[in-house]
Each structure stands twice: as structure tokens, then as C-alpha cells.
Amino acid sequence: MYEVHSKNDAMAGATLVVRVPENEIDRKALLTLETNQPEFILPFKHRAIDGEYEFTYQLGTRSKFSYMSGTRTVNEYVDLWISMLQPLLDCGDWFMNRYSFVLSAEYLYIDKHSKKISYIYIPSLRPCSDDRSIKDMVSSVANSNRVDNDRLENQVLRALPEFNLVQFLDMIRQHKAGGVKESVVGHVPVVHDVPPQLTPQSMPVHEPIKPAEPVKPPGGGGLFEGEFDIAFSGDEQKDDKPKKSGFLGFGGKKKEPKEPKEKSGLFGKKKPQQPEGILFDPAGENVAPLTPQPIQPIPIYHPEPPDDGHTVIDETGSPTPSNNSARFRYVGGGSHPRIIEVTVQDGRAFTIGRFDVSVGRKQCDFEFHERTKAVSRRHAAIERRDGGYFLVDVNSQGGTFINGSKITPGSAYKLERGLRVSFGFSGADYVWEE
Numbered sequence: 001m002y003e004v005h006s007k008n009d010a011m012a013g014a015t016l017v018v019r020v021p022e023n024e025i026d027r028k029a030l031l032t033l034e035t036n037q038p039e040f041i042l043p044f045k046h047r048a049i050d051g052e053y054e055f056t057y058q059l060g061t062r063s064k065f066s067y068m069s070g071t072r073t074v075n076e077y078v079d080l081w082i083s084m085l086q087p088l089l090d091c092g093d094w095f096m097n098r099y100s101f102v103l104s105a106e107y108l109y110i111d112k113h114s115k116k117i118s119y120i121y122i123p124s125l126r127p128c129s130d131d132r133s134i135k136d137m138v139s140s141v142a143n144s145n146r147v148d149n150d151r152l153e154n155q156v157l158r159a160l161p162e163f164n165l166v167q168f169l170d171m172i173r174q175h176k177a178g179g180v181k182e183s184v185v186g187h188v189p190v191v192h193d194v195p196p197q198l199t200p201q202s203m204p205v206h207e208p209i210k211p212a213e214p215v216k217p218p219g220g221g222g223l224f225e226g227e228f229d230i231a232f233s234g235d236e237q238k239d240d241k242p243k244k245s246g247f248l249g250f251g252g253k254k255k256e257p258k259e260p261k262e263k264s265g266l267f268g269k270k271k272p273q274q275p276e277g278i279l280f281d282p283a284g285e286n287v288a289p290l291t292p293q294p295i296q297p298i299p300i301y302h303p304e305p306p307d308d309g310h311t312v313i314d315e316t317g318s319p320t321p322s323n324n325s326a327r328f329r330y331v332g333g334g335s336h337p338r339i340i341e342v343t344v345q346d347g348r349a350f351t352i353g354r355f356d357v358s359v360g361r362k363q364c365d366f367e368f369h370e371r372t373k374a375v376s377r378r379h380a381a382i383e384r385r386d387g388g389y390f391l392v393d394v395n396s397q398g399g400t401f402i403n404g405s406k407i408t409p410g411s412a413y414k415l416e417r418g419l420r421v422s423f424g425f426s427g428a429d430y431v432w433e434e
Contacts, residue, residue, distance in 0.1 A: 001128050004107065004120065006412060007056075014410030016042070016057040020124050025053055029095045030123040038094060040087035041101075041121040042109060055122065059410040062118055063394045065108035066349050067381045069144040070363045074175055076115075077147035081156075081172045083117045084108070084141065085165060088134070091121075099127035105140035106347070112378070112395055135163045149175075326389060328421060328430035336428055340366050342382050342389065350382040351394075352423065374398035374424025382415070389415040389434065398424030 005017045030046075037043055042057040072080065088098050102120040109118045122128055139160050147153050152175050159168050328340040343365075344350040353364035354375040368375050376396040383390045390412035393400040400407050401422040407413050415421075419432045 001126060002122055002124070004102065008408050008411040012056075012058055013408055014059045016059070016120065018055045018057070018120070018122055019049075019052045020055065020122060022048065022051050022053055024124045024126050026095075026097065026100065026123045026125050029097070029100070032095050033121075033123060036094070038087070038090075039116060040083075040090075040118055042118050044121075057120055059109065060111075061113060061395050061409075062109040062111050063410060064106075064349070064381075064392075065110045065117060065141075066105065066144070067351055067392070067394050068110055068112075068378065071146040071148060071361060074147060074149045074152060077145070077149075077152065078172055078175050079115065080117070080141075080145065082169065083115070085138075085169055087119065088165060089169075096121060096123070097127065099129045099133075100124055101129060103129035103133040103137050105137050105144075108137075108141075134165065135160070138163060138168075326434050327432075329433055330429070331420070331431050332427045332429045334427050336368065336372070340430065344382060344384045344389075346384050348384065349392075350384075351378065352380045352382070353378045368423075368428065372424075372426075372428065374426040375428055376424075379423055383412060389432075391415050391421065396424070398426070401425075 002018050002020060007015045007017050009015050033041075042059065042062070044055050044057045046053050046055045048054075088101065091098055091101075100122050102122065107120050110116070111118070142156050142160060147156075155171060159171065326342040326344075328342070330336050330338045330340075340352070342350045350366070351364040352366050353368070354372050354377050355367040355370045356363065356377045357370050359377075364378060375398060376394075378394050379396040379398075380400050381392045381394055383392065391400065391402070391407070391414075392412050393407050393409045395409040402413060403420050404422075415432045415434070417432060417434050420429060421432055422429045
């Protein structure tokens with residue numbers, strides 16, 4: 001219903017601007033938001049100009065959520081949906097209308113540090129969205145974000161045709177770590193059965209265990225006379241005094257010590273002596289010397305420097321660029337990939353970053369080697385719209401430079417043929433070719 005314009009402010013950074021006729025302003029919601037703006041909307045300021053209210057939204061450290069799409073763990077996936085959809089239920093606390101949010105995946109923003117999602121909220125009497133907008137937004141996010149749990153992902157996809165906001169959130173919360181299920185409305189946790197606590201009155205009383213009476217040594221009179229000769233394994237005789245032999249001292253026949261028998265194998269056959277370090281088979285033949293086998297580590301994804309799969313191998317085995325007309329060509333003398341091919345459709349984004357070994361999976365469309373300096377894990381994005389390509393820095397630490405000048409994070413800069421683009425400040429320098 002209202003146009004959203006991007007603007008680059010030298011002081012405030014990247015901003016968004018929306019203008020609303022004065023007679024369409026929801027003054028009750030605006031008055032509440034002037035004193036307390038919740039974190040799930042972009043912070044904004046407003047002023048009256050020529051019968052309209054101009055709202056200026058500040059991005060700060062937030063970037064478009066579409067730049068952060070990819071595969072997530074179960075906990076990350078659950079937190080994503082809760083952060084995105086719960087505000088649509090909580091907004092009434094600020095006298096906000098659910099349908100005054102700009103409910104479009106294109107205008108979802110996420111903070112790189114807190115991982116919280118923020119909306120553009122327009123305090124207007126005229127609605128900006130409807131139930132169909134919510135369903136389309138959820139479908140777009142579900143199709144561009146995966147989870148490493150097939151059961152959860154299938155549940156999400158099955159819920160899309162007949163999408164219900166409350167039921168969807170209730171289903172998502174069932175997958176929280178530990179199996180804790182929360183009520184969607186009111187955030188009241190469900191109390192599960194708890195085992196009864198033991199009290200001093202309910203604890204069973206046990207009789208104390210009496211110590212065993214000492215055993216009288218044999219040979220000191222009584223029923224049996226004589227002396228027992230009990231030997232335990234590993235014990236040593238303390239003296240060499242000869243002992244009486246026989247059963248219970250009644251003069252049994254003295255047993256002669258037997259020579260130790262050689263151990264035999266199965267069915268009485270002698271087990272062959274196995275030389276140290278040699279492996280035997282059942283037939284008794286030598287097979288191979290025993291050598292320790294190293295434990296093989298589980299393979300993980302590692303981008304291959306310098307090309308990382310972004311070049312085509314011709315029949316001679318030499319890497320050659322593909323026929324894609326949109327690409328970055330390396331102009332440095334290091335080992336970075338020579339070509340970064342940009343393949344992106346209108347309304348989509350092509351992301352560039354550095355491989356993160358701690359995650360172990362690809363997060364961006366193109367990734368530099370894990371040891372590449374000054375390139376962030378999610379560094380920049382290229383959007384395609386109106387037939388052109390636009391470069392955006394995704395709040396990277398090292399920054400993105402065009403012809404030596406650092407660009408403002410979150411602002412889109414149109415790429416022209418011959419522009420020199422640097423990702424960070426350590427030699428990842430490229431020229432744009434289109």
C-alpha cells in the first residue's frame with residue numbers, strides 16, 4: 001500500500017523511508033511507539049511534511065534476512081520461526097495492528113549478533129497486509145531455509161497449504177531442545193509430571209546392619225581338629241613350616257605336585273604359538289604383520305583454493321571461465337579464486353563469504369578459503385533487479401570497497417563494468433565484468 005525507499009545517510013547509515021498521508025495515521029499506536037519501540041520492529045523517527053508523515057527506519061547492524069538463508073540446526077530453525085512469527089501475536093500489547101506490518105520476506109531484517117528478526121511497521125489505519133501476505137512470507141522463508149531434521153522440515157511444509165499462525169507456532173515449539181512445550185498465547189509453560197519429592201517422614205526406615213562376628217581360626221579345638229591350608233591367588237607363604245596334608249587333617253593321601261599342562265585350543269588341539277607382530281589365519285599360515293591402523297577422520301566440506309568450483313575444466317584439463325557474463329575477475333597476485341561467477345535471478349541475492357570450519361557446511365553461494373584474511377563468513381551480497389546488479393555489504397568486519405572507497409553496510413551500490421571491488425583489505429581484489 002505504501003512505497004518503501006532506500007536511502008544512504010552519511011551519519012545514520014542505511015535507512016528506509018515511508019510516507020503516509022496524515023489522515024491515515026493510527027495515532028494511538030504511534031503515541032505508544034514514540035515512548036517504547038519493541039525490538040521486533042526497525043527503530044524509526046517521523047516528521048510531518050506537506051500533509052504527510054515521513055517515517056525513517058534505521059537498519060543499524062541489521063541486514064536483509066534473505067542474505068542469511070541456508071541450512072540450520074534444529075534449535076536455530078526453531079528460534080528463527082519464533083523470532084519471526086511471535087511478534088504478530090504480541091503486537092497488541094503496543095496497540096499495533098498485525099496487518100500494519102510489511103509482511104514480505106523481502107523486507108525482513110535480521111541482526112547478525114542477536115539473530116533477532118525485525119519488521120517494518122507502518123502505524124497507519126489502512127492495512128498494509130492480509131492473511132495471504134503472512135502465508136506467502138512463511139512459504140518464501142520455508143523454501144529458502146533448510147533444517148538438518150527431515151521430520152521437522154516435512155511438518156513445516158505440510159502446514160503451509162492450510163497455514164494457521166497459532167497452530168504453526170505450537171508445532172514448532174514442540175521441537176525445542178529438551179522437549180519443552182510452551183503455550184503460544186501467554187507464554188505459559190506446560191508443567192509435566194514431576195516425581196514425588198522424598199521427605200524425612202516418607203523415607204523408608206532401614207535397620208542398621210550389624211557387623212559380622214569374627215571367625216575363629218581352625219585348629220583351635222572344636223569339631224574339626226587340624227589345620228586348613230587355604231591359598232589364594234597371588235598370596236605368598238610367610239614361612240616354610242610343613243603343613244599337614246589331607247582332607248581336614250584326617251591323614252589323606254599326599255598329592256604330588258603336577259607339572260603345568262600346556263594350554264590347548266578348541267577340541268583339545270594345541271594352539272599354535274603366535275610370533276609377536278604376525279597375524280595368523282585359521283589354517284595357521286602367516287597372513288600379514290600387524291600394523292596399527294590410523295583412525296580416519298570424518299570428512300567435512302572444505303572449499304578448494306583457488307578456484308572453489310567456480311571455473312569449468314576443459315578437455316585439456318585447464319580451468320577456463322564459463323560463459324556466464326556476470327562475474328568478478330581477480331586482479332591480485334595471490335592464490336584467491338580467479339573467477340567469481342554470479343548467477344542470480346531477479347529478486348534474489350547471490351551471497352559471498354568465507355567458509356566456516358566450525359559450522360562444517362556451506363553458508364554462502366561463493367566462499368573463500370577458510371584461511372582467507374579480512375573476509376567475513378557472511379561478507380557481501382549481489383542483488384539483481386531492473387536488469388542490473390547491485391552490491392551490498394552485509395555488515396562485514398573488514399568492509400567492502402569500490403574503487404578504494406568503503407561502502408555503507410546495508411546500502412545497495414550498482415555495479416558497472418570495470419569497477420574494482422575489494423572484499424576486505426587483504427588482497428581479495430576483483431574487477432566487475434558484465
